[in-house]
Amino acid sequence: MTSIEELNNYGINLPDDFSDGVVICDIYTNWCGPCKILSPVLEKLASEGLIKLFKVDLEQNRPLGERFSVHAIPTLLFFKEGKLIEESVIIDGEKAVENGKMVGNWGEKRIREVISKIG
16 A cells, blocks of 8 residues: 655655645646646645645656556546555546546546545
């Protein structure tokens, strides 16, 4: 099981309070249009206190992308209580999250549904 502490190996140092609750890692690039659309949605969810959010520019941290097999962006990694979630999350019959990872911009409604299922 992957713990949030392992991210230190990739130069990501998070506050201690990121070891509890739902934490989302937004893996993006500056040139990605869907990433730019998704970013304010995630920031809104964080400001509402639903999640804790940190962002990683894939172009600045390729080793992290390799570790989590990131082949498309945006990619979201979902952690709960300091661990990458392992179960799949199904929304409307579709696998939205697999092995803690959601690929693509599924939109605010779907992300809220995922948070409610894992929260």
